[in-house]
Amino acid sequence: MFFNLGSKEFSEYNSKHLIPKKILLENYGEYASEIILPEFKDSFVLSQYRDFDLIELEQLLQSVGWGRRPLRRVKRALENSILKVGLWQHDQKFPRLIGFARCTGDGIIDATVWDVAIQPVYQGSGLGRRLMTYLIKRLKNIGVKRVTLFADANVISFYRNQGWILEPKGCKCAFWYSN
Ligand SMILES: CC(C)(COP(=O)(O)OP(=O)(O)OC[C@H]1O[C@@H](n2cnc3c(N)ncnc32)[C@H](O)[C@@H]1OP(=O)(O)O)[C@@H](O)C(=O)NCCC(=O)NCCS
Numbered sequence: 523m524f525f526n527l528g529s530k531e532f533s534e535y536n537s538k539h540l541i542p543k544k545i546l547l548e549n550y551g552e553y554a555s556e557i558i559l560p561e562f563k564d565s566f567v568l569s570q571y572r573d574f575d576l577i578e579l580e581q582l583l584q585s586v587g588w589g590r591r592p593l594r595r596v597k598r599a600l601e602n603s604i605l606k607v608g609l610w611q612h613d614q615k616f617p618r619l620i621g622f623a624r625c626t627g628d629g630i631i632d633a634t635v636w637d638v639a640i641q642p643v644y645q646g647s648g649l650g651r652r653l654m655t656y657l658i659k660r661l662k663n664i665g666v667k668r669v670t671l672f673a674d675a676n677v678i679s680f681y682r683n684q685g686w687i688l689e690p691k692g693c694k695c696a697f698w699y700s701n
Contacts (some may be wrong), residue, residue, distance in 0.1 A: 523669060523678075523686045525658060530563065538564045541612060549617065556657055559647055566649065567610045567617070568656040574608060574643040578619050586639045604629045604664070606659050609640070620644050623651050625661065625669070626697065633661050635671035654684055677682075 532614055538558050539546075547553050551571025558565045576593045584590065600606055609621025620641040629634035635657065640650045671683050682688060 523671055523673050523688055527684050541567070545614065549614070553660065556612070557649070557652055559646060559649075562611075562644075563614045566620070566701075567612050568653065569608050569610060570605060570660050572608055572610065572617070573605070574619065574622075576600075579622060582619050582622055582641055583637060583639055585641055600624065602626065603636075604633060605657065605660055607653060607660065609653050610613055612645075621649055621654055623657050625657065627666065629664060629666070631667050633666045633669045635669060638671070650680065651684060654681075 528642065539556055540558060540681065541556050546556060546567065547675070548565050549572065550569035554567050554569040556565050556567050576596055580596060582591065603624040604627050605625040607623050608619055610617040611620050621639065621644070623635060623638040625633040625635050638650070638653070640653065658669065671681070671686070673686075
């Protein structure tokens, strides 16, 4: 699937704030974006700069059913990614990672999205859609022109409803596995 970054404008979701701007910046870095949802008392923050605890990240990805990966390889994969977005349940001392996505690419023209996940307890509240909107906005800010991802069959409509275009007939995509 691919997404043409030239064709859309992205609006800010967060018109209301509970977290003071200074705290947001100190804890989550530049471009952090707060999300307030009526069904949760804590607010959430999207951040491209807050560091990850690798164990917490892998626990999140395992919570959506994905297999274990050696931490040192995950660490290197993150280092080699051009964008890593964390979705945090805000707490001034111990923010909790409840969503994640990352992108690889040349950082100029193309990017590919990997590891999109929202912790199951928080699924279905619009956080996944906000995570993707934020990620696209940050890529657009870098100047990337085209974004691709490999969607699992059961989540195609999640992406399609957000404007992603399904690659025709699924015939231009190939996977290679080393084992
Ligand atoms: C896919 C995922 C990231 C969606 O996150 P989420 O927070 O539950 O999604 P949202 O609440 O923002 O949903 C946005 C819209 O997509 C729809 N949607 C959510 N999950 C979907 C799914 N698996 N398939 C199809 N549509 C889905 C919602 O119904 C909602 O539709 P609406 O706007 O008409 O109400 C999340 O379910 C997840 O982590 N799944 C497991 C990991 C995974 O499959 N990742 C994708 C790998 S390609």
